[in-house]
Amino acid sequence: MSLRLFDSATRQVRDFVPLVPGQAGVYVCGATPQSGPHIGHMRSAVVFDVLQRWLERSGYRVTLVRNVTDIDDKILAKSVEAGVPWWQHALTFEREFAAAYDSVNVTPPTYEPRATGHVTDMVDLIQRLVDAGHAYPAADGSGDVYFDVRSWAQYGELTNQGLDDMEPAGDADPRGKRDPRDFALWKGAKAGEPATASWPTPWGRGRPGWHLECSAMATRYLGPEFDIHGGGLDLRFPHHENEQAQSRAAGDPFSRYWMHNAWVVQSGEKMSKSLGNTMSMEALTRQVPAVVVRYLLTTPHYRSNIEIVDGSLEEARTAYERIENFVVRAAEVLGAVVTDAALADVALPQGFVDAMDDDLGTPAAVAVLHETVRAGNSALAADDKDGALTAALAVRAMADVLGVDPLDPHWRGTVGGRAEDRLRTALDALVRSELDARTAARAAKDFATADAIRTRLSAAGITVEDTPGGARWTLEEKA
Incomplete structure (x- = not known):
């Protein structure tokens, strides 16, 4: 295999050399279920699902971990607004995320840990950092524990920033910090917060900081060093920068490659709840089938923004239906040899393989897919059954890698069957x-x-x- 990936840490395309031959460990930052999922969330899920599918198609046994941040400042605040316990609020939207992932045919992760289930791992990591001189309890008696950014000379290396150029960390009151850029590993319990939202530690009751959660869960399931850490581009700083710093300061090599998907944008702005420009999955799938949403998210390169404009969904529908119509026609003409094919045994066109090996180059890969559809339609028109069969199997195999195979049981009853x-x-x-x-x-x-x-x-x-x-x-x- 000659897969090359753009590593956000080195800002270079590098040959993928796994830590363990034949295996790949991938950690993806998942949902903070403060409210429902939108298409921006699904983009990240689809990107790393395609990565997993391509790694598996290339012969790797993949362990993919996607966490759930089920305790967080925003969850606590929004649960109060909703008048429900924080854990109920988080679970309600966690289920919405699970349904949305499934709606676009995202393969369930190997592990999907919740932050609240790994507090012991987090406390252990904090203690290691305190013992190593990279973390300290706040002197103000708040119960907060901070990472000392000036103690780690490599802080800022992931995003190529100098410490003095960084904004202060806005995750806690700066009065207890040695440096305003020190970030919270642990947040002491505050008056008025529910007792269920805090856990006992050597520094007092409290709850974990966001960055700490992911480091602890990644290490628990993938070990101190693993292959790929992924997430949206907006997570590079401060989240991933802080994850890398605290893990490496504790002595763990942590992630060997960093991958970040670009945004879904409207009018040039990143889709986010705070801007009020979100497109919920529920609303989108009332307009087009979920497979069309997946196709829309898959076809651009993962490091390119997707601009949602009038007509985007219909254009995606039209393009996808060309694929579907050919596969359905081929199945009607050729029968079970198309519908029951073992896609893992089907040879992929070399152009598709080359594109996917080039940093998951889906635009070029999709172009090969449509070229094969055109060739297959020509073969059907000419009553060339051998040519049509070869094209149909190749189209299904390529579409399967992208998660949009029209004959995938997941889509039956959704597009062609509805x-x-x-x-x-x-x-x-x-x-x-x-x-x-x-x-x-x-x-x-x-x-x-x-x-x-x-x-x-x-x-x-x-x-x-x-x-x-x-x-x-x-x-x-x-x-």
């Missing part, structure tokens, strides 16, 4: 035929025929919009 989606596909084919005829009429300056086609479609409740990329159609909304 009556309304099959009707939509058929309607689209009929409307496209009319639009192609209208385009030809306009090119021939036969405007009377072109207008008649548009009038006919309008009478059927179909609105046609002419765009630089061609005509688009939508169903008219009923008043």
